[in-house]
Amino acid sequence: xxxxxxxxxxxxxxxxxxxxxxxxxxxxxxxxxxxxxxxxxxxxxxxxxxxxxxxxxxxxxxxxxxxxxxxxxxxxxxxxxxxxxxxxxxxxxxxxxxxxxxxxxxxxxxxxxxxxxxxxxxxxxxxxxxxxxxxxxxxxxxxxxxxxxxxxxxxxxxxxxxxxxxxxxxxxxxxxxxxxxxxxxxxxxxxxxxxxxxxxxxxxxxxxxxxxxxxxxxxxxxxxxxxxxxxxxxxxxxxxxxxxxxxxxxxxxxxxxxxxxxxxxxxxxxxxxxxxxxxxxxxxxxxxxxxxxxxxxxxxxxxxxxxxxxxxxxxxxxxxxxxxxxxxxxxxxxxxxxxxxxxxxxxxxxxxxxxxxxxxxxxxxxxxxxxxxxxxxxxxxxxxxxxxxxxxxxxxxxxxxxxxxxxxxxxxxxxxxxxxxxxxxxxxxxxxxxxxxxxxxxxxxxxxxxxxxxxxxxxxxxxxxxxxxxxxxxxxxxxxxxxxxxxxxxxxxxxxxxxxxxxxxxxxxxxxxxxxxxxxxxxxxxxxxxxxxxxxxxxxxxxxxxxxxxxxxxxxxxxxxxxxxxxxxxxxxxxxxxxxxxxxxxxxxxxxxxxxxxxxxxxxxxxxxxxxxxxxxxxxxxxxxxxxxxxxxxxx
Amino acid sequence: xxxxxxxxxxxxxxxxxxxxxxxxxxxxxxxxxxxxxxxxxxxxxxxxxxxxxxxxxxxxxxxxxxxxxxxxxxxxxxxxxxxxxxxxxxxxxxxxxxxxxxxxxxxxxxxxxxxxxxxxxxxxxxxxxxxxxxxxxxxxxxxxxxxxxxxxxxxxxxxxxxxxxxxxxxxxxxxxxxxxxxxxxxxxxxxxxxxxxxxxxxxxxxxxxxx
Numbered sequence: 001x002x003x004x005x006x007x008x009x010x011x012x013x014x015x016x017x018x019x020x021x022x023x024x025x026x027x028x029x030x031x032x033x034x035x036x037x038x039x040x041x042x043x044x045x046x047x048x049x050x051x052x053x054x055x056x057x058x059x060x061x062x063x064x065x066x067x068x069x070x071x072x073x074x075x076x077x078x079x080x081x082x083x084x085x086x087x088x089x090x091x092x093x094x095x096x097x098x099x100x101x102x103x104x105x106x107x108x109x110x111x112x113x114x115x116x117x118x119x120x121x122x123x124x125x126x127x128x129x130x131x132x133x134x135x136x137x138x139x140x141x142x143x144x145x146x147x148x149x150x151x152x153x154x155x156x157x158x159x160x161x162x163x164x165x166x167x168x169x170x171x172x173x174x175x176x177x178x179x180x181x182x183x184x185x186x187x188x189x190x191x192x193x194x195x196x197x198x199x200x201x202x203x204x205x206x207x208x209x210x211x212x213x214x215x216x217x218x219x220x221x222x223x224x225x226x227x228x229x230x231x232x233x234x235x236x237x238x239x240x241x242x243x244x245x246x247x248x249x250x251x252x253x254x255x256x257x258x259x260x261x262x263x264x265x266x267x268x269x270x271x272x273x274x275x276x277x278x279x280x281x282x283x284x285x286x287x288x289x290x291x292x293x294x295x296x297x298x299x300x301x302x303x304x305x306x307x308x309x310x311x312x313x314x315x316x317x318x319x320x321x322x323x324x325x326x327x328x329x330x331x332x333x334x335x336x337x338x339x340x341x342x343x344x345x346x347x348x349x350x351x352x353x354x355x356x357x358x359x360x361x362x363x364x365x366x367x368x369x370x371x372x373x374x375x376x377x378x379x380x381x382x383x384x385x386x387x388x389x390x391x392x393x394x395x396x397x398x399x400x401x402x403x404x405x406x407x408x409x410x411x412x413x414x415x416x417x418x419x420x421x422x423x424x425x426x427x428x429x430x431x432x433x434x435x436x437x438x439x440x441x442x443x444x445x446x447x448x449x450x451x452x453x454x455x456x457x458x459x460x461x462x463x464x465x466x467x468x469x470x471x472x473x474x475x476x477x478x479x480x481x482x483x484x485x486x487x488x489x490x491x492x493x494x495x496x497x498x499x500x501x502x503x504x505x506x507x508x509x510x511x512x513x514x515x516x517x518x519x520x521x522x523x524x525x526x527x528x529x530x531x532x533x534x535x536x537x538x539x540x541x542x543x544x545x546x547x548x549x550x551x552x553x554x555x556x557x558x559x560x561x562x563x564x565x566x567x568x569x570x571x572x573x574x575x576x577x578x579x580x581x582x583x584x585x586x587x588x589x590x591x592x593x594x595x596x597x598x599x600x601x602x603x604x605x606x607x608x609x610x611x612x613x614x615x616x617x618x619x620x621x622x623x624x625x626x627x628x629x630x631x632x633x634x635x636x
Numbered sequence: 637x638x639x640x641x642x643x644x645x646x647x648x649x650x651x652x653x654x655x656x657x658x659x660x661x662x663x664x665x666x667x668x669x670x671x672x673x674x675x676x677x678x679x680x681x682x683x684x685x686x687x688x689x690x691x692x693x694x695x696x697x698x699x700x701x702x703x704x705x706x707x708x709x710x711x712x713x714x715x716x717x718x719x720x721x722x723x724x725x726x727x728x729x730x731x732x733x734x735x736x737x738x739x740x741x742x743x744x745x746x747x748x749x750x751x752x753x754x755x756x757x758x759x760x761x762x763x764x765x766x767x768x769x770x771x772x773x774x775x776x777x778x779x780x781x782x783x784x785x786x787x788x789x790x791x792x793x794x795x796x797x798x799x800x801x802x803x804x805x806x807x808x809x810x811x812x813x814x815x816x817x818x819x820x821x822x823x824x825x826x827x828x829x830x831x832x833x834x835x836x837x838x839x840x841x842x843x844x845x846x847x
Binding site for chain 1: 715795806807
């Protein structure tokens with residue numbers, strides 16, 4: 001019919017869009033595409049525009065005139081804001097429409113509002129047409145990622161506060177039922193009861209369970225032993241009365257203050273009826289403050305035996321929980337865990353060197369796999385080996401035996417400190433993994449020359465090696481050689497790439513996620529196998545190709561990706577996706593290990609909140625993106 | 637006999653064969669069901685551009701029309717034409733664009749009157765369209781905003797609607813169309829859920845205020 005009318009109206013759309021980001025920098029073709037497809041709708045003040053119950057949104061909305069408020073609905077807060085006001089030029093719901101899921105927020109017109117509406121399918125097409133718009137949406141999703149991290153922070157700081165801080169209520173610190181006796185009881189019997197229960201503080205309470213006094217170990221010497229107190233007399237005659245009591249709702253801080261003020265080491269905890277609930281000692285409070293990065297570190301470095309290191313190992317776990325609570329991202333967190341585990345391993349090695357004389361031997365203790373990548377989570381078993389130099393004058397066998405005996409002790413001590421022995425025997429005490437420089441080179445070389453499946457699997461573990469103790473030069477020389485071998489070997493890289501593409505991201509065509517069909521774990525996704533590993537494997541191929549020495553996945557992505565010309569924004573979106581999956585794994589392992597069962601990597605998408613699900617989906621999309629890149633580069 | 641027959645040769649000015657076939661096509665279109673909700677209905681907002689006529693009065697120079705289909709205003713569903721040297725074609729094309737949808741104007745005595753005169757003069761007859769006049773409806777729908785009849789600018793201002801160019805029939809129709817979206821939202825709240833109910837209310841003196 002008459003297109004001049006349409007052109008005129010489209011021009012009014014374009015005039016508006018050009019005044020607002022991100023449309024102001026949108027490519028001309030894409031802007032025209034958008035302008036042609038926007039329809040205007042009116043929403044009177046106080047009316048609903050889009051609600052979570054509406055299902056997957058049909059439209060992407062851009063506020064044309066008026067104000068729209070995004071409000072969280074439902075019990076679980078998934079974003080940092082409870083309401084957010086959107087004005088002209090602002091669009092919604094980017095996350096939901098990208099993910100094809102119902103919106104988490106309800107969107108309401110707070111004034112009379114006109115919205116431009118773009119059909120959902122056109123929204124996705126627009127992203128294809130417009131790199132700048134796609135970038136905008138990616139950044140937006142990334143900001144959701146940050147919000148989700150902050151959400152995790154809140155969740156964990158609650159947990160950590162419950163367990164950790166000086167604001168913890170005393171009710172949460174009581175470890176066992178109080179040991180109490182009646183005031184009439186003979187002192188001898190009371191003392192026997194104390195010994196029997198192994199407590200340093202005896203509460204004295206009447207039949208109504210209200211505490212009337214207290215006797216502590218230090219009182220015994222001063223009041224009973226030295227004065228020759230008659231043990232047949234009732235305990236009431238020698239106890240401290242009245243006792244210092246605090247309500248169970250009082251905080252650990254209150255208790256510390258009470259102890260400091262009155263110079264006592266124990267506080268009786270009572271409930272609202274003054275009934276005895278428990279005893280808090282100075283030591284209980286001290287434990288709260290004990291755990292910090294520096295303390296753990298100096299604890300490790302000065303540890304005299306494995307028992308001390310076992311304590312440190314438990315502290316590392318606790319610290320990890322605290323750090324998660326403080327909102328440290330997965331990258332830094334895993335680096336912290338990694339640094340402390342490194343220190344722990346080094347100390348174990350040092351302690352063992354007292355018993356194993358390796359003086360004058362050139363060797364290095366290597367970490368492989370996730371430890372080699374600085375990406376340990378909390379349930380990682382050991383993957384280690386030794387590289388050494390055989391001096392010309394020495395016999396190989398005796399030297400190797402010495403190294404293996406040393407390694408066996410180190411492996412066992414590591415196991416005692418919470419790093420389970422490797423089921424696949426990837427340990428330094430395995431003669432196949434305690435090798436000279438030349439033997440390692442031969443081993444690596446054979447995998448590169450003949451990349452059969454087992455060789456490739458080995459490459460994914462061993463090529464991520466890193467020196468934990470000993471001679472760094474050996475490892476450096478090996479790395480240098482390795483990169484020179486792989487960089488110029490397209491056939492090997494292609495085989496590695498094909499291996500990395502073995503597993504696809506669990507994104508479904510119909511459902512959001514494809515979950516495991518293993519009947520033992522219905523509805524779950526293994527975030528290691530189907531998540532983290534996709535990034536790790538792809539990043540490894542890139543690093544071997546581009547000659548990047550870093551072993552951590554994020555570093556590899558940034559450095560190697562940059563060298564082969566992938567845009568920095570894309571790379572950091574990929575790294576974000578990887579870190580989000582790592583964060584979910586850590587969180588999951590934490591929650592699990594707190595319940596006493598061993599941490600695994602299986603997450604039920606249905607159990608995640610809406611935002612996490614959305615971001616997880618985006619993270620998988622990033623995995624798909626990097627896989628696509630490998631596919632294209634290696635024509636697989 | 638429908639209204640078209642009055643447009644046919646012999647009953648008025650001569651109509652070219654091509655035009656006649658256009659008019660037959662339009663007549664064959666199914667009539668919309670006016671009892672459906674506003675959000676299942678296509679409305680066409682029509683606006684005129686006029687100039688002084690010799691001997692007094694206003695002459696239609698151009699028409700602009702914007703559809704509100706299922707509550708949405710889509711830029712592709714718009715029409716404009718200058719009457720120029722082929723006024724019959726322009727009017728027939730407008731009629732084809734309206735396609736029997738309820739027509740919406742601001743100030744019916746002027747706009748509807750001007751349009752009907754132009755239909756009659758150029759096509760030989762007045763098509764039986766359903767007309768809604770926002771000048772009449774708005775004070776009854778939004779009595780708290782403006783009591784009594786007001787100029788269009790007052791209503792546009794009340795809802796923050798920009799009038800991009802008041803000399804352009806199409807851009808003014810765009811503004812009126814946005815006003816019509818506002819009207820539909822309140823009509824629905826007041827229980828006037830369909831074009832039929834809105835038309836009935838318009839003709840009921842009891843409901844109307846300030847007219």
